[in-house]
Amino acid sequence: MHELSIVMGIIKSTEKVMAERPGIKVTAIGLEIGTMAGIEKDALDFAWRRAIRGTILSEAERRIEWIKAQAKCLECNTIFDIEHQFDACPVCGSYFKDIFTGKQLRIKYLEVEKADEVKS
């Protein structure tokens, strides 16, 4: 939800980091998004294409690593793939679980190169 807002946030974060590196071009951005982070892929694509126009990310390659959500059952310690918050442990049926991964929403890295020669 709020995919547009999230893309704006990514652009703003990138601009802040790159403000200290003037004249340097962002060639790629690495994002880590969990499958249960509440991000709809199509909505993100739609927002991304429009929002990056004329910004520091307009020519950056977008690389998303989708992290599959997993939970650990707190009753029988089984680790299982999870799709919904209300899923039960497939082994013992308990709802007591710790969804330890799959909700990430972060910028992992930026790949940058000099836009032109910078005289020292």
Next chain:
Amino acid sequence: MCSTCGCGNTDKITIRKVGEDSGDELNFGMLLPRESDHEHGHHHSHAHTHKHHHGHEEHNHGKTVVELEREILHENNLMAERVRGYLQAKSIFALNWMSSPGSGKTSLLERTLKDLNDRFRFYVIEGDQQTMQDAQRIDALHIPVVQVNTGKACHLDSEMVYRAIQKLDPDFESILMIENVGNLVCPAGFDLGEDERVVVISVTEGEDKPLKYPDMFETAGVCLINKIDLLPYVPFDVENMKTYARRIKPDMLFFEVSALTGEGMDQWYAWLASRFENKKKK
């Protein structure tokens, strides 16, 4: 309102006390996409004086990788921690009230404030898209309140709360009630710096609400089941609803209450008092 990008310079976020014509204003922090033939000067400023930690850099084939590992909701989380620190320092117990519109958040709040006003010092932050209606209801009880009008935004964020707290200037050892915008989806994603989240559901809603809106229920520690005076007239099954909610949050605390009749409120008040005492000790 601009017809090209839909932004409205009149739709600013405002933070006001009852009786104030104008208050603090915020822009909603968004740089809108620029079309070549149309430009708006949207600027967003924060009075941030903290430094950013920018990870380390590696050089590889003329390209440099800047490791960021930065959460996308970084800015909100940062401000939320500032709020949390402030509340901790002043031993203020803060609750973030969330629900769909119409479940009775404001009524429950009114009742709680009325009944406990002689035992605790209360402060209230009201969040709505428009109007001072809710703040006026609280103001009528002679309790300090600030209304945040979010304009187009559908949830409160930590910056709004931070500004509202500055306006309220709450006392040490008090209770801060933050009534979020009526919305069962978006508020769940935004940390406000609160101690606990209270989700309100009324018996006139579907008992499967928790399954349909899991983020909201997962992040709340307490669920107030309101309007129980209507149970004889609706198909709502309280135990079913609790079962569904426990699939999302196994240790959810439930209080069955009626803001109208006052039934069940005592147990809720006991919980509030004990959590407040705990906060004081920290």
